[in-house]
Amino acid sequence: MGEGGLRIVVVDDHTVMRAGVIALLAAEDSIEIVGEAGDGRAALELVERYDPDVALVDLRMPVLDGVATTAEIVARYPRTRVLILTTYDTDTEIERGVEAGAIGYLLKDTTREQLVDAIHAAARGETVLAPRVAEKLVARMRRPVQDPLTERETDVLNAVADGLTNAEIGRRLVIAEATVKTHLLRLFAKLDVNDRTRAVVVAMERGILERP
Amino acid sequence: MGEGGLRIVVVDDHTVMRAGVIALLAAEDSIEIVGEAGDGRAALELVERYDPDVALVDLRMPVLDGVATTAEIVARYPRTRVLILTTYDTDTEIERGVEAGAIGYLLKDTTREQLVDAIHAAARGETVLAPRVAEKLVARMRRPVQDPLTERETDVLNAVADGLTNAEIGRRLVIAEATVKTHLLRLFAKLDVNDRTRAVVVAMERGILERP
DNA sequence: CGTGCCGTCCACCGATCGGTGGACGGGAAG
């Protein structure tokens, strides 16, 4: 196996998706699929066993999600390049994937040719981004840096999203109501809003809070 | 073509997904794929031309989304059964799909066997739901009926999500602040919450407000 | 060893919100 061809593994929890990738790459002599997995843990075993050139991984997966899987692969098997292939093109997903160390980020509407090219580029160590993804990344760079919330501010914000009053939040976090208000005012400033409701909405848009 | 076998069309905007479905069904003699489309409009033309037994359609698509496409097919080509095959399993998506007249709702982690069985069942006119989907539908039925918000209440709620104060909402909708409060109190009751922030979060969960 | 940031706390005030109770016209449904 592997005389000249690229060796890759496919990681996606959707049966149909894995079949799709495999079908698209079947005709491609230069690429050999050496394994497939339906979750992150299984993916790590595959990478351990086969030492592939490229791992194609989805973001949303059970057991171990794509971001964690990517981080693990990058840390433990640096020879294997991780190429994310997913449906999600929100700022947060992209940011997390790239931060975790993926060398590329593709969307599932990629054509066969683009997919093949991307895998080759990734194997050579080149960064490959879907146009829509590149656009978002640039837009994000251009925006003034948004300073992240502290852990405590996030706690307070979560409680706010649960509909608690400041006094109730104080009881939940075992701090004084005055402290709750301090955290709130600081996170309002960071999110550039001036009331709790907008804060929750903006935080969801930015992926700071779980999106319902 | 079509001597005994089921004739189906595949509608999905993701190249990889279409390839996956086709690959999974290729080995199946009883099913013949007579066409594929990447958006709703193209799908309608396919159905018009080939009069398939089953249309496998994704929900999120450009040009004409899955719900609209489903509704069109059901209304104009009642012989063709629509089977939704998608990644999304939120209450709202499911509800919309089923309301639009789909005979089944599958998730993309379906195995080959399940997919084949579902297509046959759909062609016979039987309803087929992925277990996770069925579960959600039942849970929804069991829940006390959630009475829908009136148009005005939705307007107010949208403004609240934008972070406006009651007075500002009044100006935007050209009504008195007192009226705004009336609408708010009524929608609080409907959503079973007691503050504006929670109302926004719950409304997003239920798909009443756009999810960020 | 200071400087800065984080998390904590406090007091105080005006603005806003949640909640009650009532009222009225209009349209749809019975």
Add this chain to the structure above:
DNA sequence: CTTCCCGTCCACCGATCGGTGGACGGCACG
């Protein structure tokens, strides 16, 4: 035609929130 619901409006009150200004210990980084 009457009843119900929607949308509109009003007054009033206590609770909550937004906002200011300050304070202090702890820890990290230079």
